[in-house]
Amino acid sequence: xxxxxxxxxxxDGEIMNLPSxxxxxxxxxYTCPFGWAVQGLWPPVSESQTAPEPTSVxxxxxxxLIAVGFSNGEVRLYDFPCISYPAPYIMQxxxxxxxxxxxxxxxxxxxxxxxxxxxxIVTWRISKQHYSTP
Numbered sequence: 001x002x003x004x005x006x007x008x009x010x011x012d013g014e015i016m017n018l019p020s021x022x023x024x025x026x027x028x029x030y031t032c033p034f035g036w037a038v039q040g041l042w043p044p045v046s047e048s049q050t051a052p053e054p055t056s057v058x059x060x061x062x063x064x065l066i067a068v069g070f071s072n073g074e075v076r077l078y079d080f081p082c083i084s085y086p087a088p089y090i091m092q093x094x095x096x097x098x099x100x101x102x103x104x105x106x107x108x109x110x111x112x113x114x115x116x117x118x119x120x121i122v123t124w125r126i127s128k129q130h131y132s133t134p
Contacts, residue, residue, distance in 0.1 A: 030059035030066070030080075037081035041068055044085065055098045055116075060108040065126075067111050069099020075113050075124065094122050 030037065033054040043051040056069035059080050066080040073095035078087050097117030104111050104126075111124040 031057055033057045033068070037083065038066065038068075040078070040082035040085045040087040042085065056100060056102045056113075058102045058104055058111075060104045061106055062108050065104075065108065067102045067104065067113075069095075069102045069113055071098045073097055073099060073115065075099060075102065075111075075122075077111075077126070092124070095120065 032038070033041065033056070038054075038057060041054050041057075042048075052070035052072040052074060054068050055071050057066060059066045064080060066078050066082055068076045068078065070076065072093075074091055074093050075095070076089040076091045078089045095113065095115030095118065097115060099113050100116035101114040102111060109126055111126055113122045113124065114120070115122070
């Protein structure tokens with residue numbers, strides 16, 4: 001199998017050959033659990049066997065928060081970017097297994113999550129409160 005990646009600048013159609021050319025682009029969304037801006041979600045290797053794994057990620061439209069669903073059903077809300085572990089967060093658990101998707105509404109007042117095993121859609125109301133350190 002051969003995988004070819006073509007990156008094109010949408011402003012002028014120029015092909016971008018270097019990954020570093022994409023480094024500072026401001027994306028409209030952020031849904032990848034891997035990357036510099038979310039490295040604080042991942043525990044050190046020494047703790048990785050017991051820690052739940054991020055299964056879904058969504059940055060808020062205003063760019064201030066990131067919601068993360070985990071393999072054990074936890075939903076956590078972090079400040080964005082989340083670059084150091086452990087980072088302060090708010091956590092709730094309502095799903096019985098992995099969280100397959102999470103998404104904010106347009107004004108970041110609601111968060112929707114979907115549980116993979118029970119197929120429930122949960123709506124979370126987002127309000128400002130103090131984070132607790134894990």
